[in-house]
Amino acid sequence: MIQSDWLVILNPHAGSRRGAHDKGKIMKLLKKHKINFHMVTSDYPRHAISLAGEMVAAGYRNIIIAGGDGTLNEVVNGVFQQDNCPPEEVTIGMIPVGTGNDWIRTFGIPDEYKKAIEIILEGKTIRQDVGKITIRRPTETVTRYFMNMAGFGFDAMTAARANRLKDKGKSGIRVYIHSLVSSYLSYRSRRLRYFVDEKPFETVLFSASVGIGKFNGGGMMQAPGAIPDNGEFQVTVIRRIGLWGILRNFTGLYNGSFIQDKHVTTHTARQIRFESDKPIPGESDGETLKRGHYTLEILPGKINVIYGNDRYFSRQPHAEEHPLK
Numbered sequence: 001m002i003q004s005d006w007l008v009i010l011n012p013h014a015g016s017r018r019g020a021h022d023k024g025k026i027m028k029l030l031k032k033h034k035i036n037f038h039m040v041t042s043d044y045p046r047h048a049i050s051l052a053g054e055m056v057a058a059g060y061r062n063i064i065i066a067g068g069d070g071t072l073n074e075v076v077n078g079v080f081q082q083d084n085c086p087p088e089e090v091t092i093g094m095i096p097v098g099t100g101n102d103w104i105r106t107f108g109i110p111d112e113y114k115k116a117i118e119i120i121l122e123g124k125t126i127r128q129d130v131g132k133i134t135i136r137r138p139t140e141t142v143t144r145y146f147m148n149m150a151g152f153g154f155d156a157m158t159a160a161r162a163n164r165l166k167d168k169g170k171s172g173i174r175v176y177i178h179s180l181v182s183s184y185l186s187y188r189s190r191r192l193r194y195f196v197d198e199k200p201f202e203t204v205l206f207s208a209s210v211g212i213g214k215f216n217g218g219g220m221m222q223a224p225g226a227i228p229d230n231g232e233f234q235v236t237v238i239r240r241i242g243l244w245g246i247l248r249n250f251t252g253l254y255n256g257s258f259i260q261d262k263h264v265t266t267h268t269a270r271q272i273r274f275e276s277d278k279p280i281p282g283e284s285d286g287e288t289l290k291r292g293h294y295t296l297e298i299l300p301g302k303i304n305v306i307y308g309n310d311r312y313f314s315r316q317p318h319a320e321e322h323p324l325k
């Protein structure tokens with residue numbers, strides 16, 4: 001039976017355990033705003049994947065995520081791995097509890113519980129594109145989905161280090177700055193072939209980002225041209241670059257102007273494939289990926305999300321409204 005209540009999936013670990021600390025506060029705010037809901041919590045890493053699948057099977061179609069980008073990523077992977085209902089029938093709202101909270105930046109949702117809940121009540125939805133990653137490894141092929149951005153090379157090494165710091169209880173922008181500096185000291189750029197809609201390119205890769213949303217790394221605009229409902233990724237490829245090059249572009253990373261640097265190439269793509277002799281590190285929505293050869297495909301207009309403002313949308317016809325029941 002289809003449930004009319006909201007399902008709230010709360011990650012107690014998000015935001016360096018802000019989820020656990022603020023659980024009561026979030027429940028109180030939801031009740032105050034007269035939102036009927038059933039709350040479940042993720043008890044261990046990746047638990048939200050199976051929870052989302054089970055809860056969709058139990059009839060929930062409207063899901064509020066109280067967590068960060070990693071929790072959103074897990075829930076969407078759960079929605080795509082089940083076959084009880086098409087992802088297009090699921091609507092996602094976000095109460096940002098994470099550290100970076102980068103997905104909300106493209107969707108005009110403030111990093112504040114009360115305002116985020118008011119936006120959920122307003123109920124404006126758009127069907128956003130979803131990224132599908134296929135990782136080919138010698139022993140297996142793995143599929144993952146993402147909602148915001150995937151990164152390869154330096155970006156992924158930084159994300160992995162940031163996750164380790166978060167696990168140690170560190171929080172805030174310092175997590176990203178610390179990870180950036182320590183990754184730079186140990187990272188080596190690698191020769192890499194990549195194919196944009198099958199057109200071949202070769203580079204010595206420092207870092208690559210594949211964006212549906214524009215931001216990652218706690219507010220860096222790594223894919224300034226990404227539009228979440230236009231059926232295309234924006235791909236940003238940074239060639240080998242020295243320390244001075246990074247420092248010179250640091251402000252530009254936050255306002256997107258770094259893409260004008262001579263070390264940077266951008267593409268729009270429906271599919272992108274990365275191949276290297278030694279697999280490069282990868283991440284999607286900040287979650288570390290297994291290493292292998294990566295193929296990323298865009299799945300246009302696949303899941304309904306509640307947004308605050310539409311300034312970054314294409315407003316193409318497939319960005320249809322999906323009224324909440």
Ligand SMILES: Nc1ncnc2c1ncn2[C@@H]1O[C@H](COP(=O)(O)OP(=O)(O)OP(=O)(O)O)[C@@H](O)[C@H]1O
Nearest residue numbers: 013015043044045046068069070071098099100101
């Ligand atoms: N009960 C739990 N104990 C430990 N880790 C958990 C638990 N539930 C979920 N996780 C893990 O918590 C991690 C972090 O979640 P999330 O990404 O939402 O928060 P964040 O890292 O603080 O935010 P952001 O990604 O926006 O920076 C995820 O990798 C998830 O697998």
